[in-house]
Amino acid sequence: MSEPSRFDRGHTDDLMSFLAASPSPYHAVANAAERLEKAGFRQVAETDAWDGTTGGKYVLRGGAMVAWYVPEGAEPHTPFRIVGSHTDSPNLRVKPLPDAGAHGWRQVAVEIYGGPLLNSWLDRDLGLAGRLTLRDGSTRLVNVGRPLLRVPQLAVHLDRSVSTEGLKLDKQRHLQPIWGLGDDIREGDLIAFLEEENGLPAGEVTGWDLMVHSVEPPAYLGRDKELVAGPRMDNLLSVHAEVAALSAVCAGSALSHIPVLAAFDHEENGSQSDTGADGPLLGSVLERSVFARGGSYEDRARAFAGTVCLSSDTGHAIHPNYAERHDPTHHPRVNGGPILKVNVNNRYATDGSGRAVFAAACERAGVPFQSFVSNNSMPCGTTIGPITAARHGIKTVDIGVAILSMHSARELCGADDPHLLANALVAFLEG
Known part of the structure; x- marks a missing residue:
């Protein structure tokens, strides 16, 4: 008989809090670190x-984190056993010269990050979050979590074809948010505002990594509240689950392996950075960790072998209005359990032996799982899974949770x- 579930709807309540508190990758890893600290980990x-030494440790680098737990008796x-995910989500990010405007409107110049559903950012109350770099080289997390910006859509009276031909957005001209009124656009206004908001002296900020986010909080949805609507589920849903799982495993019984959490940045634009899955951080x-326990290169090779x-990222649930876009025999449903993602062209890393590993973990947990494969006529997305497998030579399995509105705000x-x-x-982590 399967072991009773460790987590229930209380986990989903906590996820909603985590999403609301993590408007940027930097906030996400800071919140994850705080949770791991409470579980006994140290940076x-x-x-x-x-x-x-044994115990839990973690490394933070920008918007990325790697955490691991060395159990008693671990050999070099x-x-x-790794659970991997990413902290970034498609959005609008502030440009190096952010102060813009025209015709009496003050605007913030933004660049498109990743592949967002652009229309989902229109007519939303938006905040601003990220990190500021100060003159001494230190960083400060910032979050203006109130309505500050808005990307207004053109009225239907001025675009009569929008309902018949669809919305057409120019990424340069149509996505710049407004945040006030005035004709005197001055360089430095936005950063000066953030310095004042955060109690910093004028001119203290010399660098920034800022992005907009919807300030509408996550919420249960539906007659029976069986759905959750919220931002950045791709892929903070996985990050949150991994932090909870790692904390639970390290508080439990003896382990025959070393559990690891790897949460990378920049997955949405290719993972090629010092904090991305295609960078050197995880390796x-x-x-x-091997060498600190007295190991050799031979021990490293044995450990990696x-x-x-498990590369955990969101996937596509069957859409009731667009069922023809999905594979006709693979219809993942929400609340049907996690999905196993397969693509024979290696856009996902799963193979038959990897499927067996995940199936065994779900059986031990008493959790149902579903299979996902793309319609042959639709290009398949990808994840950190194939990158992790190829870069480090380790068996990798792509999984996740089925959602709708992926890449929406x-x-x-x-x-x-x-x-x-x-x-x-x-x-899986318990093995």
């Missing part, structure tokens, strides 16, 4: 020498799927 600096060649942390990674999932995913991740 280690990449610039310090590492020791081989002990393999890892560096795993290798240093026995390692398995506000996405939709089933209220039970987040805790079903977390339960499956616990079983």
Whole structure:
């Protein structure tokens, strides 16, 4: 008989709080770190020498995090079990010269990040969040969580074809949000505003990584509240589940491997950065963990050969209004449990042996799972999974939660799927 679930709807309540508190990748990893600290983890600096002591440790680098737990009796060649995800979401990001405007409107110049559903950012109350870099090189997280900006849509009277020919948006001209009135557009206004908002001296900020976000909070939806609507589910839903699972596993029984959480930035634009899955971060942390425990290159090779990674990212639930866009025999449903993502052209990393690993974890957790494959006529997206497998030579399996409105400013999932995913991740990490 399956072990009872560790997580229930209370996990989904907590997810909603996590989403609201994490308007940028930098906030997401800071909130994840705070949760891991409560579970006994401690931060280690990449610039310090590492020791081989047991217990939980984590590294933060920008909007990325790697956390791991070394159990008692772990050998240098002990393999890892990794749950991987990404912290970034498609959105609008502030340009280096942000102050703009025309015809009496004050605007903020933004650049399109990733592949957002552009129309979903129209006519929404938007906040501004991210990090500021100060003169001494330190950073400050900032979040203006109140309605500050808006991208107004053109009235139908001035675009009579919009209802018949569809909305056409020019990324340069039509997505610049307004945030006030005035003809005297002065360089430095936006950053001066943020300095004042955060109690910083004028001229203290010398760099910034800022992005807009919807200030509408996550909410249960539906007659029976069986759905959740909210921002950044792709992919903070997975990050949150992984933090919960890692914390639960490390508070439990003895482990025969080292559980690891890897949350990367920049997945939405290719993962090629020092904080992306195609960068050196994960490999560096795993290798240093082996060497800190007195291991050799041979131990590193043995550990990697026995390692398995679950790459967790959201996928497409069957859409009732567009069922023909999905594969006719694969129809993942919300609240049907996590999905196993397969693509024979290696856009996902799952193969038959990987499927068996995930199926076994779900069976131990008493969690149902579904299979996802794209319609042959539709190009398939990808994840950190194939990158992780190729870069590090470790078995990787792509999974996730089925949602609607992927890449929208506000996405939709089933209220039970987040805790079903977390339960499956616990079983996987426990091995």
